[in-house]
Amino acid sequence: MNFKEDKIAKIIRANKRLSREASRIEGIFRSIKEGIILTDAGGNILYANAAAKNILGFAEDGQILTLSKILPQIDSVELRLVCGGTASQREFEIAYPEHRFIKVFMTPVDGEKEEAAIIISDLTNERISARDKIESEKIASVLKLASGVAHELGNPINSISIHLQLALKTIAKMEQSPSLSRLKESVEICSKEVSRLDGIIKHFLKALRPARPDFAEINPLAPLAETLKFLQNELQDLNIKIEINTENSLPSILGDTNLLKQLYFNLIKNAMEAMDLGGIIKIGTSFDDNFVKISISDNGCGIDQDEITRIFEPYFTTKTDGHGLGMMIASEIVKSHGGSIGIDSRKDEGTTIMLSFPRKDKRIREIMAE
Known part of the structure; x- marks a missing residue:
């Protein structure tokens, strides 16, 4: 092997080593949960790991991406200061691709070029x-x-x-x-x-001081049916009709029948009291791989938008003679079942309460995981 061939062989070996190192570093960056972005002083994104793309909701499609498109909260002046040697840390609330709270740490990259490394931490669960x-x-x-x-x-x-x-x-x-x-x-x-x-x-x-749930495998509609039967005469007296649109066969949940009766009673009574001159209460169900979902809707007086966020607070009520504890009790019962409760309402149009309970098999897996 002559000198020229030996030099070429050394270059090839060096390139292979560099390629292996680059792959190793790329693997490390892919495994890091924090988002990492490398950008120049003009805001052009030179590199972004998978976590950054996931948190900020963007993909490399061959076009030059700019920081202003994916993080408009960081202006060009601040970026130039960072590239010039001044580190910066801020926290943002973003809505796309999901509602998140993030912490952004920006630091200059040592080198001849003015570049900045941006490290993004998802604080949503922490918040x-x-x-x-x-x-x-x-x-x-x-x-x-x-x-x-x-x-x-x-x-x-x-x-x-x-x-x-x-x-x-x-x-x-x-x-x-x-x-x-x-x-x-x-x-x-x-x-x-x-x-x-x-x-x-x-x-x-x-x-x-809610009672400790006595869980058993049940159809989540069974306590609701008993509650409606109990309120049947009162519903007729108020000229309120019940419309039920349910799946043919809902998955079972682990639930406490008595607590769920109390939950449904509170929600149905609220709907009845919202309709002075009669109306319709619609009950719908659905399910997916993880949850059984039940909605209870009325076409009553509804709730002002600025009051919805307070509806689960103790003592808060929109009724003149209410004690402000019914929805709080409902929320605590749903939480004790590992579920969630939501509300959508429009003034003078009506209110929908959305309940979500873990399916029995999903709930068992969660308990075993704990």
């Missing part, structure tokens, strides 16, 4: 966990308050109720007169108000 933690702490603080309220008010309310009942019995034995009738009416009003206060406390404690 959701933090939000759930805040919600749990809020409920815990309300629970502590509830115990004190129940202790302080329970006994006096019971005492007042007993004495009002005795007063009514005494009035019934007295000679009737207009004044006595008015007194009786006042005592009856007081008695009803005391009963209402007692009911608020019981609902309050039930919302924050």
Whole structure:
């Protein structure tokens, strides 16, 4: 082998080594969960790993991609500063391709060319966990308050109720007169108000101390059918019709029949109270590989858009005589079943409640995984 051939062979071996190193580095970048983007000072994307494409929803199609198209929150001035040697870190909320919270760290790349490396971390699960933690702490603080309220008010309310009942019995034995009738009416009003206060406390404690679910394999529509049968006469009196559009055979779920009856009762009663002059409650079902979904819709008064986000908060109510705990109870019951609840409403058009429960086999896999 002459000198020229030997030199060519060395170059080929060096290229193979570089190719192997490049493949190894590319493999590492593909396995990293954080998105990595390399861009020049003009915003042209020179490299992006799979995680970055997934988080920001773009693909290399042969055209030159620019940072302004996929991350318009970063302006050209900031990018030039980074390429010039100034690192930067910011957090964004993006809507495409999915709603996410991301952290973007930008740092200059050492070298002759002005380039920047952008590292993107998905904070969505972290933010959701933090939000759930805040919600749990809020409920815990309300629970502590509830115990004190129940202790302080329970006994006096019971005492007042007993004495009002005795007063009514005494009035019934007295000679009737207009004044006595008015007194009786006042005592009856007081008695009803005391009963209402007692009911608020019981609902309050039930919302924050729900019974432990007694899971069994059930058809999720069975408790709903029993609830509708229980409310049948009241529905007829209010001229409210029930329309049911369900799959022929829904998958089973692991559910607590009594808790689900309470859930359906709360939701159906809400729908009934939203329709003063009669109407229609539509019930629909569907399912996929993971969840059984049930929707309950009414054509009642609906809810203002600025109130929907507060609908599951304790004490928040759109009713003049509501205690603001019904939807909170509903939410807690659904969560205890590993499901989710959503709401869509339009003022003067109606409201749809969407329930989603894990299929029995899916729920079992999740429990075993835990």
